[in-house]
Structures are given as structure tokens and as C-alpha cells.
Amino acid sequence: MLRSHGGKPPEGVKYDFSVPLNPLGTPEVLVKLFEEAIRLKMYARYPDYEYNELRNAIAEFYDVKAENIVILNGAAEGINLALSCLKPELLIVFEPTFGDHRQLAYELRIPIISISYREYENRFELDLEAVENLAKHTKARALILFSNPNNPTGVYIELDAVKNVVKLFEKSIVIVDEAFVELCEDCSTALHIANDYENLLVLRSLTKTFAVPGLRLGFLYTNNEKVLNILDACRQPWNVNSIATYAFSKALMFRGSELKKFIESSKHIVATERNFMVKGFSELGIRVYESHAPYILLMHRECTAKEAIKALTTLGIYVRDASTFPYLTPYHVRVAVKLKEENIHLIEAYKVIGIR
Ligand SMILES: Cc1ncc(COP(=O)(O)O)c(C=O)c1O
Structure with missing residues (x-):
């Protein structure tokens, strides 16, 4: 393996x-809704193929546009979809970082360039100089992937630096994996700048925030209609189960506060x-x-x-x-x-x- x-x-x-x-x-509100979903035998039905209610609930809760959301079976699905369906000519990752992207890129014959975080005695830091240099010399249609805050180092890249990366690679696609951002007091999300940059994709996980790794839920947010359509077409039909769909749609829409x-x-x-x-x-x-x-x-x-x-x-x-x-x-x-x-x-x- x-x-x-x-x-x-x-x-x-x-x-x-x-x-x-x-x-x-897991918050009690959700636990009750999972139990309710079981009582209602939601497992005996397919979830809505388009996840309209869930996308509306996510949009309401996170103050974003429902039509820019792709529902995912956990944030991890977004990385797989992006690599296999956007078919980049090159994958650029800031490492060490989470994910199976290396193995997948290898299987898909996508070359990888890895930029290592700079290590100091008690912290890691993004090597912005290396990123700038690479951007100058990259002609390929690349996919740039990094997690923020980063797993496993815990580094957080400020929003201005994220914008910088997005601008440096304007002909490529940049994915910011924010799986842990909601559990960070001093972090800002890139969700609300995603409408300003066609090449920015923000990946979110509700799995971590609400401690539901056995159910899994995530979403990808982008203003890029072409990319959004490709990813949505590529995801497996009914990729999120009906219990998670039922409970999160209700909780995010009606129990938001x-x-x-x-x-x-x-x-x-x-x-x-x-x-x-x-x-x-x-x-x-x-x-x-x-x-x-x-x-x-x-x-x-x-x-x-x-x-x-x-x-x-x-x-x-x-x-x-x-x-x-x-x-x-x-x-x-x-x-x-x-x-x-x-x-x-x-x-x-x-x-x-x-x-x-
Ligand atoms: C940075 C990062 N992104 C995504 C994931 C996967 O999230 P999910 O369980 O929602 O697929 C993880 C899981 O550890 C992670 O560390």
C-alpha cells in the first residue's frame, strides 16, 4: 500500500x-438530527442528486453563493477531483502537507514540484521567494495546492500572502485547503475573496469542525463556472450520504446561531x-x-x-x-x-x- x-x-x-x-x-444539535434522520429512515432514500437544500444551507451559514458550491464527501474528495478532472500539466505543492496527491499524481502521470516550507527552530514558514521564482519559470497549466492552516506543521499563511500566490499563478488553478480554518482563532478564510479570483478554489471540511469523520462532509467553493461544472460533473452521483445531507441541511439552515x-x-x-x-x-x-x-x-x-x-x-x-x-x-x-x-x-x- x-x-x-x-x-x-x-x-x-x-x-x-x-x-x-x-x-x-459532535454538537448535540447535529447528534439529534442524525438520530432523527435514522428514525425517518433517510438511509432508505437517495439524497438529492444536486444537493440543492444542502448547498443553500451552506451558502446561508458561510455567507457565500449557493451556485458556486460543489458538495464533497469530505475535503479529501476535492483534492482527488481536482487532480483527476482538471488534468493539470503540473502539480505544485507546498510540503510537508496532507493528502494522497503524490500517489494520485504519479498514477495520473502528472509531474510534481514540491516547495518545502522553510524550517526555523520553532516554526515553519512559507518560502515566498521560492514560490515567486517558480511562478516566473512556470509555463505549464499548473495546479497549486496547499493547506491553510497547514497539516502537519500548523503554519498559517495570511490572506494577503494567499492573494499573492493566487496572483502569481493567475494562469493556473490555486486550491487552498482550509480543512482546519474554523478551529483557528486567528485565521481568516479565503472563502470571501474567492469571488474576486477566477483561479482560486477554496476547499472546506465540515468533518473536522463538527467531528464527524464517520459521516464526512466538505465543499469546494469557486467563482469559476467552467471549473465548477467540470468538478460537479466529475463527482460521483450521490457522493454524500442522505443522513449527513439531512442533518447538515437542517442544522446549518435553522440552527446556525x-x-x-x-x-x-x-x-x-x-x-x-x-x-x-x-x-x-x-x-x-x-x-x-x-x-x-x-x-x-x-x-x-x-x-x-x-x-x-x-x-x-x-x-x-x-x-x-x-x-x-x-x-x-x-x-x-x-x-x-x-x-x-x-x-x-x-x-x-x-x-x-x-x-x-
Ligand atoms: C489538510 C486536510 N485537508 C483535508 C482533510 C480531509 O478532510 P475530510 O475528512 O473532510 O475529507 C484532512 C484530514 O486530515 C486534512 O488534514
């Missing part, structure tokens, strides 16, 4: 820090708990990278990720081996930000085992 993801904790793991999601879990409050509290908890974890790991002498996301990238100084995972799993804890990401090392791990009690548990386990 060429694919490599986190989220496969061994049996007996009680504290799974390998999957970053909203630490508050509750969900917005939930998101605000979530952002706040993520920021508070992340600070707590940064302090805890730093005190242990572990290298901690600045993050704007509900996870933190760590680099152990002595213990490899594999050694740490072996020891942590004996205590029922699992973290993400980040060595599989390009440019990272056998000493990198990514830990999700969870609730206080769990975070204390993780840091204490590091202490007890003596991971450094």
Missing part, C-alpha cells in the same frame, strides 16, 4: 491523539489547550513548532516516533508518526489538541516514559 494516513490506532488505545478533530466532539457559538467556543478551547500543551512539551525539552491548528508538530530530540509510539501504546495512547510526511524526520510526531484531562494524560505519559 502506497497510502499512509494516521487514524489507525491499534486495539486497546483509549487516548487517540493521531486524529485531529474538534476536541468538543447555535452552531456558530459552538465554533467560537471550540476555537477558544483549541487555542487555550494548545498553549497548555506547547508549554508542557517545551518544558520536557521537546522541540515544538508554532501551530494555528488543533494539532501540534513535535520533534523529539532523542526518541524516534516509532519508539515513542511503541511505548505510548502500552499506556493506551496513540500519536501520529509524522515521519511519513516529505521533509520530516523519524523524530517527528503530530499530536492532536484535545481536552485538558486528556492533554495532561499525554504529557504525563511522556514524562513517565522519558520521551525526549
